[in-house]
Amino acid sequence: MQVYQIEQWDGPRCIAQAEVLAAFLDVVLPDDWSNFAEKLQGRRALNAHVAVDQAGRVIGLKLGYERNRGVFNSWMGGVAPDVRGQGIAAALMDAQHAWAKTAGFRGLETATRQPNQAMAILNLKAGYMVAGLDVTPGEPTKILFYKGL
Template identity: 35%
Template sequence: MEPITYSFLPELPAAGPIREGLLALLSAALESPTAELESDLAYHQQRAPLHLWLALADEQVIGCKVGYERKPGHYYSWLGGVDNRFRGRSIARTLMQQQHGWCQQQGYHRIRTQTYNRWRAMLLLNLREGFDIVGTVQGAHGLAIVLEKQLQYQL
């Protein structure tokens, strides 16, 4: 079993193996064409910096969380996934916890995300990590479940 390392990037790389690995991982995990993901990433990157939390094995991207600021104090956890070969090793949970810890340090007090019922493992992880279902919206793959989490601060 390869050792897994975790890293944070304050912005999406313009090119290179990390960007290519991220696109390949997200394309497989989200069942979306790479060109569509590339377009979505470019669009969002123009609006606000995209932050990346990565899990790497042998310098290959095997897991990720991508997010950005929605508005002051509110963060959006946008995209994420784990390579099928590495599932069941708490990689998604570790990336989520790292993202939430960073958000707390940056002064965010609420995180929002969306998922679909078809990705039940992510839905259940969100619920276990303290998210509440706050609604639904029509998404690209049907009805999306909207979840929010209030971040707790240590006094």
């Protein structure tokens, strides 16, 4: 039984809810999320798919924007640790891809930091192809993916 709903947030709503998104991201991707609203400003076609539980708590996120003409960059996201393994990431990905296709994008790109093998496998299952590696000394290796729509 699904105990969450997926909402689609446009750019202005993402920016207005930047503190909520930053607090969620700090749980799933600990980092410095200060000034997150500023990082969202100016992103073309900024869009999020947000999984919300029955209590209104954000439990999942897929956030992206148009990086290259006609290509949507699935920038970041995650699922709350206490609800992982329930298909939320796949549902968010499906919703994002359907939206991107309807919005007229011709493809999607994303990157997965290693050792996040679960996300790399989910990307492959969703039809992404490995497009390359980003190897930066002192940083986790990123697998770069692309999917045509």
